[in-house]
Amino acid sequence: MSDLVSAAARLSAARSIMIIPGFGVAAAGVAPQLAVLAAILRRRGAAVVFGVHPVAGRFPGHLNFTLSQVGIGADDQVRVFAATDLEDHDLIMAVGAYDIINPDLTMIILPTDRTMIITRGVDALGYSLLTNPDVGSLPTLSGPLDQTLATLIAAIIGSGP
């Protein structure tokens, strides 16, 4: 099973999903694809929320702005700060985030057993220029964000109604 098919299967099976977007989502302009993905997963009965870290993006409120521009409203956005904020979700999907999910920077420490990372490149460093050891070692889809998300959405749609 390819990484992509496996990722689509995990998203389809999950009942409660938190999507954590980083600056990469804003820079690559892929927030519309996240909104589509969330809508598909919700239609299949999953709960989907967007987790925003207080320092995600390049200015305070950056990711809140990016999400609101694609119709992901305040009620679908939660502040992610402590490890307990991740507890209630059976799948955590980080997208276009590198520094805020770096365990060495201790902002968000992703659980090893229920995490998926979508990144533009395993070595595509963030603002801090520090390497994130989780990227590539935890389940990771790497490549242009728009292509990865398009393929993932197609795989989920192809897997059933």
Added chain:
Amino acid sequence: MSYGRGVQLAIGVERPEERRTPLVAADLAALATAGHLVEAPSSRTDLLLGIGPATSDDLRLLRPGAATLSLISADLGTQALRRERGILGWSLDRIPRSTAAQSMDALTSQSMIIGYRGAMVGLGRLRRFVPLAMTAAGTVGPATVVVLGAGVAGLQAMSTCVRAGARVLAYDVRASAASEIGSVGATYLELDLPPLEGAAGYARTLDADRSLLQQERLLPYVAAADLVITTAMVPEHPAPLLVSEAMWRSMRPGSVVVDLAAEAGGNVAGTRLGASMVVDGITLWAEFDVASQLAESASQLLSNNIRAVIEHLARCRAAGTVDSDPILAAMRR
């Protein structure tokens, strides 16, 4: 400084125009729970809190070894008094832009407020519709906004104007600005000037030739804009001149220029610093105390920053690292 169990805090006197408060009720309560009490300034005070620099009258109430913590660096007028009385000063505007110090970064939290306020004021002063609407009675909008400077205030101003439906164009001297400007749905203005990068993510000053060339290449964009918002500030320096009088005079009557760097001397020539005025139909807004105009949100964020510094200071005190801590060292003046 002797802290005992908690830090003895006091709140200093501010200028009447300052409508923010350094500690809101929720943070006062949280600090009190942790054993840090707020009283009137006295010889018992460990730390005098303020937004502007501490006044001479307040400094005279403190004992030697006490300290002040304010958003804005001390004015030179009280330096001699501080030395004479042995009072240490920490400035929130010198907190490094690092991960560890992020919760204390008052410059960022207040810049965000200033950028938002500047955009709302500028959009509000326009005489025209902002978003695009194609109607049976004709098409209105979108308004065109040019934002100069893509730091926290600039990015916040851009995103606010994008939310309102404006077409937003932006420029910054830093090479990293293009992707950041694009990330909020604004268009980066490529002026074909060599990029410049300052220390620690801040801009630096330009030489005179480059500055004139920049003005020349910005002119057509400024002339076509309905609203220009300038946000360029260089730490410890006067704000750079970005918009000459000839540039804003090329704008249509009804246009608006908002200079958010007015307190640092302004990015726009020919404004009245600290005021707004209309010249030949063009509104020039260069008011001071911009963050105070949104005092509720500004105070909420600033108070959180100050509480984080106090908690950090208490931890350093307990660990005996007050003199070696890099964050406190950067804030000391």
